Amino acid sequence: MYQGLHHVVSPTVLLQNQVGKGSLTPDSEVRSRDELVSFVRELHQDFLRNGHEWENQNLGSFLEALAAWMQDSPGWYQNVGKELPDGGDWTFLARALQAATVYE
Template identity: 65%
Template sequence: MTTTKSDSDSKTGETSACQYHCGPTTPCRPRGPERLSEASAAGLRSKGDQWENRTLDSFLEALEAWVGDAPGWYANHGQELPADGDWTFMARALSAARFYE
């Protein structure tokens, strides 16, 4: 897996590379469920030691919290929350669950 885009956090100035190439102005575009699961597993293998939520329990708890807070994330980024969810939503949720508290 290669990352070709870095996004900068306007509040902290920190730059982070999203494995799905998404950010506030660039929507996530995984290539469906196979690509999403492949990228998630590869990210865990290569950089899992950097994840805040390394255990399944903490990851699922963070995933649940982010999904619950997703309307605020979308509003803060000037986007509409997908009514029925989609792969972009899943990619964002899984990516956020790595660090969300």
């Protein structure tokens, strides 16, 4: 279970709340930097259209939820019958998040 800032959400509910055309299902994979860029852009477009429906509507709560989900992600993977990928490039993601604080 993912405990959001305001309520507990099951992994099934998280998957049912799809984000644009680029929704990730338990079987989805992002295989390249370009696919990740496309997914983030679709996520942004979904926020512009439907941000009022998002649980975390401001940057502070979004970043807190991001950190909480990443910490709890082994449980999410276990709940959907998948293994947490050990080959993820966590440094790339951290640098991308940091760069977004100053990049125009």
